[in-house]
Amino acid sequence: MNSINKNDIKVFRTENSKLDQTDFENLAFGQVFSDHMLTCDFKDGIWQKPIIEPYGPISLMPSAKIFHYGQSIFEGMKAYKDKDGKVFLFRPMENVKRLNKSAKRLAIPELPEDFFMEGLKALLEVEKDWIPEKEGSSLYIRPFVFATGEGFHASPANQYKFIIALAPSGAYFAGKVKVLIEEKYSRSANGGVGYAKAGGNYAGQFYPTQLAKDKGYQQVIWTDDTSHEYIEEAGAMNVFVRIKDTLLTSPTSDRILDGVTRKSVLKIAEDEGIKTEVRKVKVSEIVEAAKNGDLKEMFGAGTAAVISPISGFGFRDEDFELPELENSYAMRIKKRIVDIQTNKAEDPFGWRV
Numbered sequence: 001m002n003s004i005n006k007n008d009i010k011v012f013r014t015e016n017s018k019l020d021q022t023d024f025e026n027l028a029f030g031q032v033f034s035d036h037m038l039t040c041d042f043k044d045g046i047w048q049k050p051i052i053e054p055y056g057p058i059s060l061m062p063s064a065k066i067f068h069y070g071q072s073i074f075e076g077m078k079a080y081k082d083k084d085g086k087v088f089l090f091r092p093m094e095n096v097k098r099l100n101k102s103a104k105r106l107a108i109p110e111l112p113e114d115f116f117m118e119g120l121k122a123l124l125e126v127e128k129d130w131i132p133e134k135e136g137s138s139l140y141i142r143p144f145v146f147a148t149g150e151g152f153h154a155s156p157a158n159q160y161k162f163i164i165a166l167a168p169s170g171a172y173f174a175g176k177v178k179v180l181i182e183e184k185y186s187r188s189a190n191g192g193v194g195y196a197k198a199g200g201n202y203a204g205q206f207y208p209t210q211l212a213k214d215k216g217y218q219q220v221i222w223t224d225d226t227s228h229e230y231i232e233e234a235g236a237m238n239v240f241v242r243i244k245d246t247l248l249t250s251p252t253s254d255r256i257l258d259g260v261t262r263k264s265v266l267k268i269a270e271d272e273g274i275k276t277e278v279r280k281v282k283v284s285e286i287v288e289a290a291k292n293g294d295l296k297e298m299f300g301a302g303t304a305a306v307i308s309p310i311s312g313f314g315f316r317d318e319d320f321e322l323p324e325l326e327n328s329y330a331m332r333i334k335k336r337i338v339d340i341q342t343n344k345a346e347d348p349f350g351w352r353v
């Protein structure tokens with residue numbers, strides 16, 4: 001595979017920066033986009049040199065295969081600034097490797113790793129003023145690849161585009177999260193694409209999630225597609241359950257995204273002396289624990305919120321509340337991860353880049 005250095009990447013600068021008009025004190029999540037993006041085309045059988053250009057519309061033919069066959073994958077990661085203005089990424093190679101795992105499954109040509117990493121570093125140098133400094137804020141990074149090649153024939157495209165776009169974002173606060181354990185609809189299936197970060201995986205969740213929202217829940221917890229007896233993950237987060245003092249999470253599989261935050265939570269929990277078990281978790285076990293008081297916490301783990309505590313869950317027309325804990329595992333682990341991400345604490349695992 002061809003390789004590249006960040007200094008080889010040409011930069012075409014915008015003449016209309018939006019920096020001055022951006023209110024960094026009141027950022028929502030993923031709603032404002034920075035001035036520049038990295039773009040890179042796959043054609044003639046190879047990934048061409050990436051460039052940095054002004055963030056703006058892209059032009060595609062109506063016959064581009066992305067519109068018809070959904071060949072599209074993405075990643076989500078963040079850049080943080082510490083108090084001295086130094087910029088950090090968190091375990092970025094995990095995202096590079098996962099993008100290529102997704103690419104392979106969707107028959108998209110894999111991207112040379114340094115096109116991603118060197119490209120991202122070059123882009124962050126150009127866009128460093130877009131990285132918020134406010135506590136809890138960060139620059140959300142969205143790398144994605146989609147089919148630009150044309151044809152009304154259901155086969156992989158011969159041309160693709162890789163883009164990295166950036167969205168300065170405020171702290172992700174979901175408020176109280178009540179989840180619905182879903183038994184009818186499935187997010188993914190054995191042998192399917194659930195482990196890939198494919199656009200269609202998300203489109204397929206919108207309708208059942210909307211039904212759950214109409215019933216007063218904010219999120220769905222998916223169960224396995226064959227028996228619906230075991231919990232799997234949430235919309236864009238892996239799920240953890242604390243029964244008594246043990247932290248449980250499902251093993252990754254064909255059907256579950258191998259989350260970077262999930263891995264980090266497990267590692268930190270271990271480091272904190274918290275007992276963890278990676279195993280299939282039965283819905284009936286959670287319901288029983290909720291009834292007898294052994295269910296202490298449930299939380300989602302993902303890049304956007306890091307950790308999102310769950311306040312209660314619904315299952316078969318019954319609602320269960322979770323207790324509010326003073327010293328929750330969720331908050332203890334979240335603080336450890338955020339302190340590493342933002343260079344406020346030692347990084348014994350070498351996660352900061």
Ligand code: PMP
Nearest residue numbers: 236237238257259260261302303
């Ligand atoms: N599951 C799904 C389906 C997701 O989209 C995400 C977000 N990428 C996660 C889990 C959490 O993964 P990560 O910790 O790498 O953000």
